[in-house]
Amino acid sequence: MESKFAHIILFFLLALFFQSLMARDLISDGIEVLQLPVENDGEFVCPGKLSWPELVGKSATYAKEVIQKENPNVSDIRVLYPGMMGPFNYVCGRVLLYVDWKAIVKITPRMG
Template identity: 60%
Template sequence: MEGKSMLKLSHVLAFLLLASRIDGIEVLQLPVENDGEFVLCPGKQSWPELVGKPAEYAKQIIQKENPIVHDVRHLFSGMPKPLSYICGRVFLAVNFKLIVRVTPSMG
């Protein structure tokens, strides 16, 4: 009986790994070519020019310059950044006045 359970579990695991999205979260992302180098997410990856700009303005620029960005979140001082890398997510490290303090980047 254990062999059949392991086979079923392996089928479920294979399905999850091959699925492109589960509840809007990308599970498996293959590298794509971006300006001659392979990256996990296509398009612009970081925005150093937005340091010192208001967070709402930065969000608009990021979404305009990389259309796959669907989730822009604020990180205040002392908040940990999640270790999971998700294409289409950008964190804005902001101060209490919602001014970007660190270069925003994909992930």
């Protein structure tokens, strides 16, 4: 049992090390790598507009168009219907649209 646990820990440590080497290799090859947001007094700061309170009550398709037009840094817009859980991590370039069953935005869309 202890042997299996040690193997699992070793696997995760190697996986973390491998990912960091991959990012360094990409940067040295001149390939653009997504930069982490700048931390400002404990808060993350992403480039461009971060929230769209004016879209509450609008359709999800219209909201997607407006968000992409107002912030070209947004690369992932996810529509979440009632009962769906959003991701727990913060990602610059991702906006979550919480909508009702008619695809009408119910909560202010925010970056992250």
